[in-house]
Amino acid sequence: MKRDFGEFKKFIFNKKVGVVGIGVSNIPLINFLLDLGAKVTAFDRKSKDELGDVAIDFDNKGVKLELGEGYLDNLTGFDVIFKTPSMRIDSEALIKVKEEGSYITSEMEEFVRYTKGKVYGITGSDGKTTTTTIISKILEEQGYKTWVGGNIGTPLFSQIENIKEEDRVVLELSSFQLMTMNEAIDVAICTNLAPNHLDMHKDMQEYIDAKKNIFLHQNKEDILVVNRENEITYNFEKEAKGIVREFSSKREIKDGAYYKDGVLYVEGKEVCKKDNIVIKGMHNVENYLAAFIATKDDVSIESMKKVAESFGGVEHRCEFIREIDGVKYYNDSIASSPTRTLAGLRAFDEKVIIIAGGYDKHIPFEPLAYEGYPYIKELILMGATKDKIKAVFDKLEKEKGVKVNIKMAESLEEATNISKEIAVSGDIVTLSPACASFDMYPNFMVRGNKFKEIVNNL
Template sequence: MKKDFNEFKKFIKGKKTAVVGIGISNRPLINFLLSLGAEVTAFDKKSENQLGKIAKEFREKNIDLVLGEDYLHNLNEFQVIFKTPSMRIDDPYLVKAKQNGAYITSEMEEFIKYCPAKIYGVTGSDGKTTTTTIIYNILKDHGYKTWIGGNIGTPLFTRINEMKSEDKVVLELSSFQLMTMNVSPEVAVITNISPNHLDIHKDMNEYVNAKKNIFRYQGKKDLLVLNRDNDIVNSMVPEAVGSVIQFSSKRMLNEGGYLKDNSLYIDENEVCKIKEVKLKGMHNVENFLAAFCSIKDDVDIENMRKVAVNFSGVEHRCEFVRSVNGVKYYNDSIASSPTRTLAGLRAFEKPVILIAGGYDKKIPFDTLAEEGYSKIKTLILMGATREKIKLSFDKLKNEKGIKVPIVMVDSLSDAVNKAKELADKGDIITLSPACASFDMFPNFEVRGNSFKDIVNNL
């Protein structure tokens, strides 16, 4: 049963409230809490100069700012704390604040608690954004007033007063957002799980447990959509609180989403032929099947079909950039894990020149070497993980005698120029890093846009 948002308004009014992080997504939240009568203090590691005009704007609104390296030292003076998703709940400053009676929460937690509309939540190691966007497009095509947010789009908590019970909301939820969650959406989707974000999570077990929060607090009437082909995800079936429906690209199912005779099915209804799907790659077939499962009771087959045959994808996901001298360039900057890169490689019909490497999330690259070598013509490595990735391919050469040509470079620009130099007419060059971007770029979007700029200037 959803809570009435008026309860939150009464609760927050006059409360000493801390918001940790003054990033773009938290700025609307800070203004929103202020409009509800909270006494807001905003915290950030950046200095006033680094924040620029937003710091000036907030000071003019009488929002206190706590900035700089030691910015969390006085968190224990607050009654309510909105933490940034990647901040661990066992952070010593949060632990101390909780001991002093602070209510610690996040924007997403409060949104799910009070949102009047039906929520479809999507998580997984790969495919979250595409699956979320597919669900959103199908619901919208059916005629529902539909909202999209979470890890993508605008912060929705600030728009909660505009939402109605008949609306639909689709959320992409990361393990960081889910880690402290004690509330679950009515429809929960887990696309797949493989090692990821082990730079933040203590171990794989903690990462998997965070993902489980997407369904852990569901009710008996709620729905959980699980990947039948992923062993970790499939093992969650007995833990479901409500109904379970599964999807598979490898086997026929009695019900759910599956592939049969080169067609996509939901239950026993054919949605479309695989050759009609605009998005290439079996991973995208799985994203569509997951989406069909989540909304099969809310839309018609025709709406599913229309989106499947027309949807051309989300930016930075196997995105075609341009052809130069008969060589095709693709931007797959979203691929921040080996499994996501593998999925991208499998979408191409021939081995590619792969540009990879980046920030180290403490995850292994052996699977990229063992399962990806046949899809790679030449491997161009950059960033903090380039030596680590090279070691996995060296191991493949030493143990199995399989050699993939490797070139080491110092920058993305060097990588693109080297790829251009090595490419023959008809080749494919793809940026699919298998790593996060933080060693060189603020996020994967900036990395992808930088790649596109370099390619467009060739």
């Protein structure tokens, strides 16, 4: 049974609450906490000038602001702390305040604890956003009032009292959001796992352990959906508390979802043909299989089929931009890891010219070279990792005699211009960086939009 939100309202009233991070999800959270009668102090590394109108608004509402370089110095004496997802629970400031007796939580934990709607939680290294979006579309097609949140959509905690028991809630959950999650998620989906975010996590094991929290607190009637073909997620079954469902693109699973001879099935029933799915690539077949087996209790095969044959995909994911002189340009800026780039490369029927490189998340690039070379016609490298990626392709040439043509660029503009110079009619150019964007752009969306702008101006 879900907890009654009235409990939280009583608990938070008049409490001294610290909110760390004044970002997209925490701005509505701060306003909501004020409405519930909490005394709020907000902490952020940004200055008052950088926060602009947000700081003025909070000032006027009586929110105390702790800003700038030493912004966490006064994180002390609070009843409750809401942390931003990327803040590690073992950070010095949080350890200190926890020892003082503060209750440390996050917007997502409190939301899952109190929401009345049935929750679908989606995590994984690749395919999270697309699978989240597909699930929400299928539920909407079936007629449910559907709320989308977590890493995408809108911050939901401030809307919790509008969400009814018959509604459906679909959450994309990152490893950071899951690190401290200790609530039961009704339907947990893990698309796959591969090295990622090793700049934030101590090691791969910590990353995997964070992901496991999506199902470790489930009850026996809850559902865990795993990728049968991913060794790590397949192993989750041993620790599952509830009902396990599998999906596979490589083998027939009678009581799961599977792909065989060009057709997608759920429990042996045909849903749709691969060729009729609008978004291409085997990785999207897997995303659909995960979505189908996760939602089968709530939706009809017709709803699944209709979405698969009409949904055009999410922006920045193998998104077609335009064709110039017979050359097609695609924006796959979301691909911030080598495995994600590989999935994008496999979606095309021919070798592609790829623009890659960016911020260093300290994850190995060997998969991009050793598994990716058959799909790459030319490689254009940019960003902080360009030399690191080149070194791996040089190693490939030395060990296996496989040479991939590489060009180096100082900026996205230069990389795009190089691609235009070397491409001939019939070629495909894709921005699929295999890295995060933070060395050049605030996020993958800004990077993707910049690429679209450059291509549209060619």
